[in-house]
Amino acid sequence: MENEIQLRTESPIAILAQRLANIKQRLTKYKPIAGEILHEIDSVIDMMEGFERYADECTSLESQQLSNLNKITMQTDWNRIFIEKKSKVKLMTQMMSSKVSGQLLKMLVSISRSKEILELGLFSGYSALAMAEGLPEDGNLISCEIDPYAADFARQYLDTTSYGKKIQIRVGDALNLLDDFAFEGKSFDFIFIDAKKTEYKKYIDKIVDKQLIDQRSIICVDNVFMKGACFSNAEKQTKGSEAVKKMNQLLKSEKFFTVMIPIRDGMTIAKLR
Numbered sequence: 222m223e224n225e226i227q228l229r230t231e232s233p234i235a236i237l238a239q240r241l242a243n244i245k246q247r248l249t250k251y252k253p254i255a256g257e258i259l260h261e262i263d264s265v266i267d268m269m270e271g272f273e274r275y276a277d278e279c280t281s282l283e284s285q286q287l288s289n290l291n292k293i294t295m296q297t298d299w300n301r302i303f304i305e306k307k308s309k310v311k312l313m314t315q316m317m318s319s320k321v322s323g324q325l326l327k328m329l330v331s332i333s334r335s336k337e338i339l340e341l342g343l344f345s346g347y348s349a350l351a352m353a354e355g356l357p358e359d360g361n362l363i364s365c366e367i368d369p370y371a372a373d374f375a376r377q378y379l380d381t382t383s384y385g386k387k388i389q390i391r392v393g394d395a396l397n398l399l400d401d402f403a404f405e406g407k408s409f410d411f412i413f414i415d416a417k418k419t420e421y422k423k424y425i426d427k428i429v430d431k432q433l434i435d436q437r438s439i440i441c442v443d444n445v446f447m448k449g450a451c452f453s454n455a456e457k458q459t460k461g462s463e464a465v466k467k468m469n470q471l472l473k474s475e476k477f478f479t480v481m482i483p484i485r486d487g488m489t490i491a492k493l494r
C-alpha cells in the first residue's frame with residue numbers, strides 16, 4: 222500500500238516522507254545514531270505516510286468502473302508508448318487523479334448540481350469519469366486533450382461505461398479550444414483545470430475574459446502546490462511552478478472567493494465574487 226502511494230503520488234508530504242527515509246538511511250551509514258533519534262525519525266515518516274493513506278481509507282469507495290480504469294491506467298506502459306512515438310506527450314501514471322481527488326470532484330459536481338462541465342487535461346479519463354458520475358441525467362462534460370493517443374485511450378474506455386455518451390472529447394490545445402467554446406457561445410457550471418501547468422494563469426484569464434463562467438460557476442484547479450515548489454523557496458523553481466504561483470496569486474485576489482485544499486498536490490476551488 223505504501224509503495225503504491227509512493228509510486229503514484231505527487232503530494233509534497235509523501236515526497237518529504239521519502240526524502241526523510243533517504244536521510245535516515247544515509248545517517249545510519251555514516252555514524253552510529255542513537256536508537257531514540259531513529260525511532261523519532263521513523264514516527265515522523267509514519268505520520269507523513271499515513272496522511273494520504275488515511276484520507277484514502279476514510280473516503281467512500283470509488284465505483285467499479287473507476288477502479289477498473291485506475292488499474293488499466295496503472296498497467297499501461299506509457300513510457301514505451303512515448304518511446305514508440307504513439308503519444309506526443311510523455312504521459313505518466315501519476316498524472317491520473319487519486320481516488321480521493323476523484324471523489325472530491327464527483328462530490329463538488331453533485332452538491333453544486335452542475336450540468337455543464339469543462340475539463341482541461343483528460344489523460345486516461347479518470348477525473349472525467351469521476352465528474353460524470355456526479356452529473357444529473359441531462360448533464361454533459363467536455364474534456365480537452367492535446368494528445369490524440371490519450372484521447373483515443375480514454376474514449377475507448379469511457380464508451381464501455383454508461384457515462385460515455387455524456388462525455389465529449391475535444392482534441393487540441395486547451396487554450397485554443399477555450400476560444401472555440403467562446404465562439405460557440407458555451408458557458409460552464411464547473412471547470413476542472415489539469416492541463417499544461419505553464420498556461421494555468423492564461424486559462425483563468427481566458428475563462429473569465431471570454432465569460433465561459435458566471436457568478437455561480439465553480440473552478441477547480443489541480444497541482445496548485447507543484448510538489449511543494451509553490452511554497453518552498455528551497456525547491457527548484459520551474460516555468461510551471463512560476464506560472465502556477467502567478468495563478469494562485471490571481472485566485473486569491475478580491476475578484477475570487479477561493480479555498481486551497483491540501484489534498485495530494487493541492488487543489489483549489491474558486492468562484493467569482
Ligand SMILES: C[S@@+](CC[C@H](N)C(=O)[O-])C[C@H]1O[C@@H](n2cnc3c(N)ncnc32)[C@H](O)[C@@H]1O
Pocket residue numbers: 310312316317318341342343344345346347348349365366367368371393394395396415416417
Ligand atoms: C495531469 S494529466 C490530466 C489527468 C486527468 N485530469 C485525471 O485526473 O485523470 C494532464 C493532461 O493534459 C494534457 N495536456 C498537456 N498540455 C495540454 C494542452 N496544452 N492542451 C490540452 N491538453 C494538454 C496531457 O496530454 C495530459 O493528458
